[in-house]
Amino acid sequence: MKLLDMTKKYGKATYKYPLEPYEVSEGFRGKPSYTYDNCIGCTACGVACPSNAINVKLNEDKTKLVWEFDAARCIFCGRCDEVCPTGAIVLSQEFELAVKFDKNNLKERGELDVEYCEVCNKPFTTKRLISYILHRLEKVGWDKETLGEKVKYAKTCPTCKREEKVEVITKYLKRGTK
Amino acid sequence: MKIGDKLINKVKEKITIHEIYRQPEDQITITVDRNDLPETVRILYYDLGGWLSSMIPNDERQINGNFALYYVLSMEGGKMTPEDELPQDEKCWITVKTFIPANDPTFPSVTLKVPAAVWYEREAYDMFGLTAIGLPDPRRLVVSDDWPEGLFPLRKDAMDYRHRPDPVDHKDEPEAKFLKPEGAGVLDVPLGPLHITSDEPGHFRLYCDGDTIIDADYRLFYQHRGMEKLAENRMNYDQMGYLAERVCGICGYAHAIGCIEAAEKAIGLEIPLRAQAMRVICLEIERLHSHLLNIGLACEVTGNVNAFMHIFRIREFSMELAQLVTGGRKTYGNVVMGGLRRDMTGTEIKKSLELLETIEEQTKEVWEAVMDDKNQVDRWKGVGLLDKQVARDFSPVGPNIRGCGFKRDSRYDHPYDFLTQLDFEIPTENGCDVFARETVRYRELLESVSIIRQCFEMMPGGLTVIKPQTMIKPGAYAIGNDEAPRGENIHWIMHGNAQKVYRWRCRAATYNNWTSLRYQFRGNTIADAALIVCSLDPCYSCTERVTVVDINSKKTKILTYQDLKRYSQSSKNHPLKNM
Numbered sequence: 136m137k138l139l140d141m142t143k144k145y146g147k148a149t150y151k152y153p154l155e156p157y158e159v160s161e162g163f164r165g166k167p168s169y170t171y172d173n174c175i176g177c178t179a180c181g182v183a184c185p186s187n188a189i190n191v192k193l194n195e196d197k198t199k200l201v202w203e204f205d206a207a208r209c210i211f212c213g214r215c216d217e218v219c220p221t222g223a224i225v226l227s228q229e230f231e232l233a234v235k236f237d238k239n240n241l242k243e244r245g246e247l248d249v250e251y252c253e254v255c256n257k258p259f260t261t262k263r264l265i266s267y268i269l270h271r272l273e274k275v276g277w278d279k280e281t282l283g284e285k286v287k288y289a290k291t292c293p294t295c296k297r298e299e300k301v302e303v304i305t306k307y308l309k310r311g312t313k
Numbered sequence: 314m315k316i317g318d319k320l321i322n323k324v325k326e327k328i329t330i331h332e333i334y335r336q337p338e339d340q341i342t343i344t345v346d347r348n349d350l351p352e353t354v355r356i357l358y359y360d361l362g363g364w365l366s367s368m369i370p371n372d373e374r375q376i377n378g379n380f381a382l383y384y385v386l387s388m389e390g391g392k393m394t395p396e397d398e399l400p401q402d403e404k405c406w407i408t409v410k411t412f413i414p415a416n417d418p419t420f421p422s423v424t425l426k427v428p429a430a431v432w433y434e435r436e437a438y439d440m441f442g443l444t445a446i447g448l449p450d451p452r453r454l455v456v457s458d459d460w461p462e463g464l465f466p467l468r469k470d471a472m473d474y475r476h477r478p479d480p481v482d483h484k485d486e487p488e489a490k491f492l493k494p495e496g497a498g499v500l501d502v503p504l505g506p507l508h509i510t511s512d513e514p515g516h517f518r519l520y521c522d523g524d525t526i527i528d529a530d531y532r533l534f535y536q537h538r539g540m541e542k543l544a545e546n547r548m549n550y551d552q553m554g555y556l557a558e559r560v561c562g563i564c565g566y567a568h569a570i571g572c573i574e575a576a577e578k579a580i581g582l583e584i585p586l587r588a589q590a591m592r593v594i595c596l597e598i599e600r601l602h603s604h605l606l607n608i609g610l611a612c613e614v615t616g617n618v619n620a621f622m623h624i625f626r627i628r629e630f631s632m633e634l635a636q637l638v639t640g641g642r643k644t645y646g647n648v649v650m651g652g653l654r655r656d657m658t659g660t661e662i663k664k665s666l667e668l669l670e671t672i673e674e675q676t677k678e679v680w681e682a683v684m685d686d687k688n689q690v691d692r693w694k695g696v697g698l699l700d701k702q703v704a705r706d707f708s709p710v711g712p713n714i715r716g717c718g719f720k721r722d723s724r725y726d727h728p729y730d731f732l733t734q735l736d737f738e739i740p741t742e743n744g745c746d747v748f749a750r751e752t753v754r755y756r757e758l759l760e761s762v763s764i765i766r767q768c769f770e771m772m773p774g775g776l777t778v779i780k781p782q783t784m785i786k787p788g789a790y791a792i793g794n795d796e797a798p799r800g801e802n803i804h805w806i807m808h809g810n811a812q813k814v815y816r817w818r819c820r821a822a823t824y825n826n827w828t829s830l831r832y833q834f835r836g837n838t839i840a841d842a843a844l845i846v847c848s849l850d851p852c853y854s855c856t857e858r859v860t861v862v863d864i865n866s867k868k869t870k871i872l873t874y875q876d877l878k879r880y881s882q883s884s885k886n887h888p889l890k891n892m
Contacts, residue, residue, distance in 0.1 A: 138679075139619070141682065142619070148629070160640075162639075163640055164641055185551055211646060
């Protein structure tokens with residue numbers, strides 16, 4: 136009987152979900168939401184993701200950098216949110232992830248323009264990442280002139296940079312031995 | 314004199330010890346000869362008051378050309394009487410290690426002297442092909458009955474983790490052998506492949522005389538996922554914590570902590586105080602919702618659906634609490650090497666304290682109402698008795714053993730980090746039955762509330778995560794232990810090269826409880842079978858039906874889940890009436 140009294144005392148404990156929205160707490164970690172405009176294609180999220188839900192790869196003809204997220208693989212740990220430098224990926228409050236019939240509906244894609252190396256002409260990063268770097272350098276107080284000189288350096292791929300350095304050093308050393 | 318030296322000197326009197334190795338200060342490994350193994354484990358277990366916590370077979374052929382066995386004993390005293398306990402500062406872990414040459418993969422069975430080792434030794438054969446000579450029950454345990462002979466999955470050279478042997482055609486599938494009691498009039502009741510309360514796979518055979526169970530046997534591991542294989546040589550420690558969390562759907566956090574702590578202890582990494590406190594909080598939140606779930610189910614399986622609903626209503630508050638603290642209702646995804654990913658704000662702490670108040674108050678209210686119900690209490694009392702000596706022999710853990718009057722709790726026996734600063738009691742009951750176990754759970758709920766409150770009040774400031782600066786040492790290993798809701802979880806990690814895991818052994822609490830379940834069934838009625846399994850709070854994936862075999866007529870009948878549940882709840886219309 137005591138139990139029945141308690142039922143009376145506490146009344147309804149359930150929600151009318153899905154007829155009314157279910158409110159989750161503030162810190163809830165739901166589906167990562169992706170803002171294409173903020174993404175610079177740095178691939179930090181792809182590296183951090185423990186379950187390979189985020190993949191960042193060049194497409195087949197190497198014209199675009201494809202950011203791809205598969206909600207079916209996501210474990211909602213929030214590592215991507217932590218590492219993203221521009222806030223392009225943030226964990227949202229969204230938890231209703233069911234899709235009908237086609238699992239491809241769980242996927243999200245973003246294609247970013249690729250920057251080609253000024254020396255070897257191979258794609259190595261995105262246009263946005265370069266402009267993000269230049270923008271940041273400008274913010275820390277580099278003047279236009281110095282920046283202008285460095286643009287070429289920024290647009291060279293790591294391999295070419297390395298080779299160039301090696302070349303310069305060898306030249307210098309050779310001169311030294313003479 | 315270091316911790317544990319007293320015990321080791323006593324072992325030295327009778328056994329030659331080749332090497333003593335200390336991982337953290339309180340985890341000692343002693344290496345003995347293969348033939349001295351059973352006697353060493355027996356001395357430690359019965360003479361010096363140890364309990365078998367885990368056993369790890371390991372393929373070390375790449376390192377030293379041998380296989381190795383590690384019997385992990387938790388040295389805490391026999392505890393048969395209140396005086397029979399080691400002093401708090403002498404409690405430690407002693408691991409008995411022995412090498413097994415690769416060309417002769419056999420070892421003398423420890424089970425004959427210490428029955429608790431039986432499952433571990435069966436598993437050692439399944440996974441590594443190490444044969445325990447003289448093992449009384451050499452049937453398969455982990456791998457399925459149609460698994461190819463001679464393929465031992467955890468051997469390093471056996472197979473890739475993605476490999477799946479071809480399935481055997483249904484008609485050629487070998488039958489699992491069950492241990493059957495002899496005699497006329499024994500009825501064989503299969504309970505499975507899904508368990509009644511937990512809806513997880515496991516096949517039980519109950520041998521009955523009329524309505525009374527005289528013996529039981531079971532086949533489990535239908536959901537073996539091969540996580541240990543998956544982690545080895547492949548995962549880094551960023552991924553390990555998340556994988557470990559998925560071992561269990563209820564006590565995932567306890568696994569994540571056990572696993573990461575093992576890895577941290579192996580390199581002697583100390584995490585910030587704030588992270589330690591928050592880890593304790595999360596573990597206790599998990600205990601709140603798990604115990605509420607179990608008490609609720611124990612009411613439901615006996616037909617008290619009203620109480621079940623009320624308890625689940627309260628449980629919802631604990632889920633909200635988890636969401637506040639970690640951002641997730643169940644999979645918290647919070648533990649990383651070096652601390653925790655997520656910090657708490659002051660507002661969250663304040664809200665949590667309010668929620669705790671509600672949980673405490675309403676739990677007390679419902680429990681009082683349940684205790685008022687004489688029918689309910691009668692269904693729990695005297696059911697599923699676990700004899701004290703059986704408990705001592707098989708090393709069960711959690712509320713299962715605390716319901717028998719043993720004060721065994723990982724938080725109390727091997728406290729570490731923040732736990733040492735807290736003030737809490739370990740509730741025990743002497744009834745040995747389902748009632749005692751549920752009472753222990755209820756009292757633990759209140760303790761948990763008090764622990765969480767203390768943590769919030771003492772909440773240290775500072776960082777929640779540090780970057781592990783120490784490089785992983787290949788070959789270093791350690792035990793990570795914590796008290797999950799069902800009992801002590803043991804994780805054992807050996808570091809490998811390139812920041813990867815060499816061997817991960819995860820021993821969930823229920824693994825140690827299964828072996829003694831058989832004795833708990835004996836002498837009870839079929840109607841109580843589901844309740845007994847439920848009172849263990851088993852963690853496996855449970856059974857749709859039960860087969861009943863009549864020993865007299867040799868007739869078999871399959872009971873469905875609904876039949877058994879209905880009978881368990883109403884005790885009317887015996888399902889075997891027409892046999």
